[in-house]
Amino acid sequence: MKNRLNNWLQRIWYQRTSPPVLLRPLSHLFRHIVLKRRAWYGAHPEAARRLPVPVIVIGNLSVGGTGKTPLVIWMARFLTQAGYRPGIVSRGYGVRLRQPLLVTAEFDPAQAGDEPVLIAQKTACPVSVFPDRARAADVLLAAGCDLIISDDGMQHYRMARDIEIALIDGDRRLGNGACLPGGPLREPVERLDSVDFVVCNGGQAQPGEYPMLVTGSTAVNLANETVTRPLAAFQGEKLLALAAIGNPQRFFNSLQETGLTFAAKVLPDHHAFVASDVEQENGITVLMTEKDAVKCRKFNSSALWYVPVEAELPIAFGDRVLDSLKKITKVKQNG
Template sequence: MSRKPLPQTPAWWHDGSTPPLHARLLATLYGNLAALRRTAYRRDWLRKHKAGVPVLVVGNIVAGGTGKTPLVIALVARLRAEGWTPGVASRGHGREDEATPRWVGAGSNASQVGDEPLLIARATGVKVRVDRDRVAAAKALAAAGCDIVVCDDGLQHYRLARDIEIEVQDARRRYGNGRLLPAGPLREPVERAADCDFRVLNLGVASEHEVQRDSGLGEWPMRLRVGVAQPLHGGRAQPLSAFAGQRVHAVAGIGDPERFFAMLRDAGIAVVPHAFPDHHAYVAGDFEFGSRLPVLMTVKDAVKCADLADAPAFMVPVDAVLPQAFWVGLLERLPPRVV
């Protein structure tokens, strides 16, 4: 059996203690450099580049996952319904050769394009481009016929001019201890969030009727609606309720594995948790659990594990659900579509 490194939850998410002096000093240096960079783009000392089409950026100001991928998929679906031809630009974190730009299709290999871009491509069917240079990615999408670009995890990529910024925040974690890296989880100061056009608050799994309106604090609630568990090796799809009262191996290599485990427990499932680091490169040995219980995993993990899990394995999809008023406000902010 392989020895898998279990991700440790950084103390900054839950510990109110003061970080070490060296971390605080580095955070101050990091903050000064980040502020200088923001100022340089704001005052046009550094040039912003336009893609030639509207650009909608989804991101966060904290390190780690907050639920951006389900929101990107929902944004693409809504834009298509409104007559747009969207494309998605992403870096493709964790892929083997991040220096090489690539197009992402449903048949792509996650090791070459990244797990999240592959998930987005399979879920939406739109053009997806991975490139460390987000400007180049956006321009490639525009040249390929996309009339709007959704930039995944791009708040800090100031070279790419944007029309709308959406910050995604985890409702449970928020900004942790409120300190900058490496003393805390912040990529940028909390004040940076005020520049975003929308703040989406990921509240986790709940029924659609619970999503009604803005909280009144400028935060739009996003709920995750659980879909039907899809088998990885053939067979029938099953509702999550079919696993209630059973023990299962639960696999999650995402920013917050506990969120996935809690979702399964809330469905009455007895979870044997297997947490892996975000963007983990799975091998067959990772699934040598010692018992052939059903395996449930996130869709982000499933794009890398179809040929690895020996026991009956299922991926559990989730859809982002937001208030109708959010979509109205978002569409009103977009420039007119060129027909």
């Protein structure tokens, strides 16, 4: 039932130019509420917690996967190389916590969330998880971080931000342009006018947007991660492509572009995997995303492979981020 509803919404959001008549009043109401909420925070800046270090929020307007995690990882690595000590805050999807949790690469995703664990593994930066991102950031400040990256959180106005980076799916763009539930947007399209940077993941970047390319051409074996194979080497084998992410079609498209033929299995985003999800007949190889692999290492099966990806962005984007940070840091230091 849930999958059918999701498929119906996806068709409405991305295959129609406007929402169905019955959903339009709800979309207008949602839009009105989010605009009023944003206006309230604009009129009451004291309601937002301002941190003593620069805060970069990486988010999006649309629900579903746009590629935030690869961009967060890229940003953390880039700023580390530039001499900063970044820490990452995340809500931790599906995790119930009474206080912020400092996440390391060894954490069980069931305790901290799949994306925070993946980010910790790939960046070696401190990651703090808590719904109140400002409180999560306090843990990072105590750990010696001099810059905060928020994984998602564009709509989390309780934490003030110095740089906002909005990520757009270059293939699906903003769908029919309507707010939830008639469209995929959590805020109106014009919200993009107020952000500092717009990054376009795949597709064709529009004027003023920075293109991001996410690539992955090698598979890693879950049972022995020293064993790797080029994706092209799987051609001709019996394959199952498994995805429990916000936009599974992006993963499937990347495999097809490599020339692979496979059966596809879609599970809900952030799905808690059990053994039956990945068990297959002998001779069938399973390919999955790196985010899903974080939750499947416990199965220790040589038939399971994941495809790590890396984000690539223009030099000019990194230069502009660093220029902005220098100005922000100077202002904060001068009080």
